[in-house]
Amino acid sequence: MISRVLRCRNVLDVLLRPQVSMGLTSYLLGRAGDCCFMLVQNWSKVETHRQELASASEVDIEIESEILAVVGERYRSADLDLLPAKIDTFEQMLLASLHCYERAWQLDPQQDNLPRRIGNVHNELGVLYMHQAAGTSKLFYRFSTSGCLIALTVIGLSRQNSENL
Numbered sequence: 001m002i003s004r005v006l007r008c009r010n011v012l013d014v015l016l017r018p019q020v021s022m023g024l025t026s027y028l029l030g031r032a033g034d035c036c037f038m039l040v041q042n043w044s045k046v047e048t049h050r051q052e053l054a055s056a057s058e059v060d061i062e063i064e065s066e067i068l069a070v071v072g073e074r075y076r077s078a079d080l081d082l083l084p085a086k087i088d089t090f091e092q093m094l095l096a097s098l099h100c101y102e103r104a105w106q107l108d109p110q111q112d113n114l115p116r117r118i119g120n121v122h123n124e125l126g127v128l129y130m131h132q133a134a135g136t137s138k139l140f141y142r143f144s145t146s147g148c149l150i151a152l153t154v155i156g157l158s159r160q161n162s163e164n165l
Helices: 002-015 018-041 043-054 058-075 090-107 114-144 148-164
Strands: none
Touching: 018 043, 018 090, 018 114, 090 114
């Protein structure tokens, strides 16, 4: 939904003047960051959100076609690229939220609530990475107590993990 609002804002840019809507763009990007962050906060319902994002009503399709008819591909902007096309991972949504907040603050540094939101996302990313690191260290600790044969498995796992990065 937020991406559609940003596309409509881009139509205004094409029809009016882009400078007029910088505050609006900043505000909308802040809301987009909030949406991404709220998905993370309610991750237990992520499948419902994935289905909602994948579905489009007849009205949605009509709005998109009208936007294309009025302004063509000129309505694309780098700001739209900050929003993920689909919901894949917890980390992806946190990073999308962070990028939206940072871009919003870049467009309007007077918004004093954005640094707090950026800090909240950094905190959540830190917690996520600490949990990932703790899980990795437990894995290696558990294997290292079993002897040399398992040490070869640890080497194999580390190679496999580095290939997946």
